[in-house]
Amino acid sequence: MDLEHAPEDEEFRHTARAWLTTHVPVTPLPSLETEEGFAAHRKWERTLAADRWSVVSWPEEYGGRGASLARWLIFEEEYYAANAPGRVSQNGISLLAPTLFEHGSPAQLARVLPPMASGEVVWAQAWSEPEAGSDLASLRSRAVRTEGGWLLSGHKTWSSRAAFADRAFGLFRSDPNADRPHRGLTYVMFDLRAPGVTVRPIARLDGKPAFAELFLDEVFVPDEDVIGEPGQGWRVAMSTAGNERGLTLRSPGRFTAAAERLVALWRRADPSDTALRDRVADAVIGARAYHLFTRAHADRLAAGASLGDGPGAGLGAHPGAGGLGGDPSGGLGGDSSLNKVFWSELDIALHETALDLLGAEGELAGHANDSPDQGGWADGWLFSLAGPIYAGTNEIQRDIIAERLLGLPKGRR
Amino acid sequence: MTFLLDDEQHEFGRTLDRMLSAADVAGAVRAWGADDTGPGRKVWQRLADAGVFALAVPEEYGGAAPDGHKGAPQDGRCGEAPVGNDGAAPEGYRASGLLPLLTVEMSLAFVVLGCHAMPGPVVETVAAAALLRRLDDPALNRRWLPGIATGGHLVSYTDQAHGPYALDAAAADTRFVIMDDRLLCAAGHGPVQPSLDPARRLARPALDDEVLASGPEVRAAAAHAADVAALLTAAQALGVGRRLLADTITYVQQRKQFGVAIGSFQAVKHRLADALLALEFAQPLVFAAAVALAGGERRAHGERRTRGDVAAAKVAAGEAAYGAARTALQLHGAVGYTEELDLSLWIRKARALRSAWGTPSACRARVLAGAP
Numbered sequence: 001m002d003l004e005h006a007p008e009d010e011e012f013r014h015t016a017r018a019w020l021t022t023h024v025p026v027t028p029l030p031s032l033e034t035e036e037g038f039a040a041h042r043k044w045e046r047t048l049a050a051d052r053w054s055v056v057s058w059p060e061e062y063g064g065r066g067a068s069l070a071r072w073l074i075f076e077e078e079y080y081a082a083n084a085p086g087r088v089s090q091n092g093i094s095l096l097a098p099t100l101f102e103h104g105s106p107a108q109l110a111r112v113l114p115p116m117a118s119g120e121v122v123w124a125q126a127w128s129e130p131e132a133g134s135d136l137a138s139l140r141s142r143a144v145r146t147e148g149g150w151l152l153s154g155h156k157t158w159s160s161r162a163a164f165a166d167r168a169f170g171l172f173r174s175d176p177n178a179d180r181p182h183r184g185l186t187y188v189m190f191d192l193r194a195p196g197v198t199v200r201p202i203a204r205l206d207g208k209p210a211f212a213e214l215f216l217d218e219v220f221v222p223d224e225d226v227i228g229e230p231g232q233g234w235r236v237a238m239s240t241a242g243n244e245r246g247l248t249l250r251s252p253g254r255f256t257a258a259a260e261r262l263v264a265l266w267r268r269a270d271p272s273d274t275a276l277r278d279r280v281a282d283a284v285i286g287a288r289a290y291h292l293f294t295r296a297h298a299d300r301l302a303a304g305a306s307l308g309d310g311p312g313a314g315l316g317a318h319p320g321a322g323g324l325g326g327d328p329s330g331g332l333g334g335d336s337s338l339n340k341v342f343w344s345e346l347d348i349a350l351h352e353t354a355l356d357l358l359g360a361e362g363e364l365a366g367h368a369n370d371s372p373d374q375g376g377w378a379d380g381w382l383f384s385l386a387g388p389i390y391a392g393t394n395e396i397q398r399d400i401i402a403e404r405l406l407g408l409p410k411g412r413r
Numbered sequence: 414m415t416f417l418l419d420d421e422q423h424e425f426g427r428t429l430d431r432m433l434s435a436a437d438v439a440g441a442v443r444a445w446g447a448d449d450t451g452p453g454r455k456v457w458q459r460l461a462d463a464g465v466f467a468l469a470v471p472e473e474y475g476g477a478a479p480d481g482h483k484g485a486p487q488d489g490r491c492g493e494a495p496v497g498n499d500g501a502a503p504e505g506y507r508a509s510g511l512l513p514l515l516t517v518e519m520s521l522a523f524v525v526l527g528c529h530a531m532p533g534p535v536v537e538t539v540a541a542a543a544l545l546r547r548l549d550d551p552a553l554n555r556r557w558l559p560g561i562a563t564g565g566h567l568v569s570y571t572d573q574a575h576g577p578y579a580l581d582a583a584a585a586d587t588r589f590v591i592m593d594d595r596l597l598c599a600a601g602h603g604p605v606q607p608s609l610d611p612a613r614r615l616a617r618p619a620l621d622d623e624v625l626a627s628g629p630e631v632r633a634a635a636a637h638a639a640d641v642a643a644l645l646t647a648a649q650a651l652g653v654g655r656r657l658l659a660d661t662i663t664y665v666q667q668r669k670q671f672g673v674a675i676g677s678f679q680a681v682k683h684r685l686a687d688a689l690l691a692l693e694f695a696q697p698l699v700f701a702a703a704v705a706l707a708g709g710e711r712r713a714h715g716e717r718r719t720r721g722d723v724a725a726a727k728v729a730a731g732e733a734a735y736g737a738a739r740t741a742l743q744l745h746g747a748v749g750y751t752e753e754l755d756l757s758l759w760i761r762k763a764r765a766l767r768s769a770w771g772t773p774s775a776c777r778a779r780v781l782a783g784a785p
Contacts (some may be wrong), residue, residue, distance in 0.1 A: 001422070
């Protein structure tokens with residue numbers, strides 16, 4: 001058992017660090033939840049892509065570096081340590097792309113992935129509906145067969161990035177007579193500027209249009225934009241959901257970097273407050289635990305734990321309860337539920353502790369001149385609050401943990 | 414180069430688990446608490462025969478460290494001692510006093526010991542071996558290490574910087590005490606004090622006996638031994654927590670209320686999910702600390718950082734085990750609040766381990782001292 005990386009992987013780290021040192025903008029970009037910030041972040045994606053740093057784990061033919069999971073984690077560590085901008089293409093890269101690698105046709109991969117890697121096409125997710133949040137199987141928006149494709153109608157909501165994004169992906173009910181609610185669903189990609197689409201931005205707590213409602217009125221989608229078989233959308237989507245909760249959305253590098261900034265903040269603040277000190281320590285411990293848990297997980301995958309063969313498969317849908325203790329359940333994504341609950345609560349704890357350390361200045365948000373970090377911690381706190389809600393609420397994740405990892409009986413929610 | 418236990422290590426853990434499952438450890442714990450150490454020493458001997466204590470002792474004193482156990486890396490990459498052709502560590506390395514323990518295997522063993530609520534000064538005996546190895550005085554080594562390796566010698570070990578009470582001073586064959594920069598061998602001890610966990614018998618050691626060593630190297634060796642003790646306490650706590658969770662899962666599937674198993678209630682599930690979360694994320698901290706400690710200062714990591722890793726493991730495992738104890742008690746209900754049920758052995762141990770070899774607060778301070 002060891003925690004050292006292979007020398008070639010450390011070499012990769014140095015290459016990534018050198019590139020980031022040269023290219024990361026000195027002045028932080030404006031929030032990507034604004035029109036101006038969105039454009040700036042899209043430009044950053046282009047910069048990343050020009051030197052093949054936007055999708056390091058993808059095969060070279062789609063703009064990646066064919067990096068192993070270990071190297072992807074190293075890259076993420078360096079990325080966040082360099083304080084590089086948030087990724088406006090994240091929905092596409094970490095949610096849609098793994099699904100395509102697993103279920104997409106070669107033509108779809110060739111058509112969709114390169115513009116995703118370059119930031120030319122930014123994707124939004126269209127999962128939730130007003131009546132279907134955690135209970136995704138109850139969604140109602142429909143896809144009706146038509147000549148050469150499908151007509152989408154219905155109402156999607158809480159669609160992240162949709163206010164400024166180009167395209168979206170989601171599930172639609174294509175067979176209303178299916179015997180079970182999660183059958184008869186189809187996974188499609190569609191254009192947010194197609195005729196029949198109305199996008200209504202929704203302001204989140206801080207007023208920024210971080211998500212949107214989508215109203216769809218007979219929006220035409222050609223057959224080539226259906227992922228997997230029509231009617232099999234649930235199965236296709238589940239791999240994506242595992243990715244969202246698991247590694248790819250919240251790589252440990254983000255929390256490790258935040259914990260280091262928190263320690264620096266604490267060293268400047270009042271060290272005599274032991275209650276705050278203990279919270280700082282717990283955040284540091286949590287970030288390290290998350291890093292190590294992920295490391296063990298990645299090593300298990302590299303050692304050949306069962307997975308699909310697609311290049312994106314290494315980034316999600318892994319078996320078991322993780323850690324070093326083996327696999328009490330045989331899998332089904334329960335481990336990504338462990339991850340999700342842990343990082344979402346860790347994220348809030350990190351940011352709340354920072355705001356408490358900042359005291360009166362902790363109230364200053366969004367590029368406030370007086371704030372030592374330009375309101376970065378306040379903005380981060382606001383973002384962290386959504387963590388336990390999206391990607392399947394933490395209550396649902398705890399049910400999954402209890403049923404799939406601990407083997408407890410199903411019951412009423 | 415992977416952060417995974419290998420097959421041999423897994424098999425070692427499974428073997429210990431099978432062995433302790435077959436022994437009546439719960440009976441031995443109860444007897445130990447009632448001052449009858451016979452059954453406990455019998456289990457101790459079986460652990461020694463399985464090689465647990467030999468892991469802490471170099472081969473020349475009858476042990477298996479650092480190169481005697483096949484599961485250990487042989488190429489020095491892991492920060493292990495460079496091994497010569499004859500299997501002995503080169504002289505220069507030994508002289509540096511940095512002979513590493515097989516802390517990964519040892520941690521694994523202590524998770525299993527925690528699962529079975531093993532009584533006695535298990536942590537302290539291994540810590541004493543770590544102390545002696547760091548001091549590397551051949552006379553002291555010859556006097557104690559062979560007995561520790563074979564299981565015939567139980568050591569109670571106290572560092573007065575960590576607290577005044579010696580665990581199992583009455584039951585142990587030797588009582589080591591660290592007092593400032595002196596290592597004492599205490600002939601006697603004060604009265605055994607009642608403690609929260611009856612199987613952990615606490616007494617003040619006598620402080621005026623044989624001085625075995627003194628000087629700054631004793632203080633350094635004691636700091637190392639305290640790290641080993643904290644790590645193994647964390648590993649033991651992890652095992653305690655795992656057992657509390659496992660027994661509670663069994664219980665909530667059998668126990669019915671309102672016509673259904675209480676394990677189908679969301680409130681019950683969520684408490685158990687949280688218990689698993691805490692344990693799952695504490696576990697890699699424990700093994701990472703073991704890896705760091707196995708390397709000692711030879712790794713770029715640095716001693717302060719290693720100490721922080723151990724402290725992080727101690728906090729996380731201690732809190733996870735204590736949380737699992739609270740959950741186990743709540744979900745068992747009044748039955749769990751009885752001494753008669755064996756669950757009580759683990760509930761009380763979880764509380765005791767939380768402050769043994771580093772209180773949560775002291776450990777948190779150490780985590781921050783070691784943070785980059």
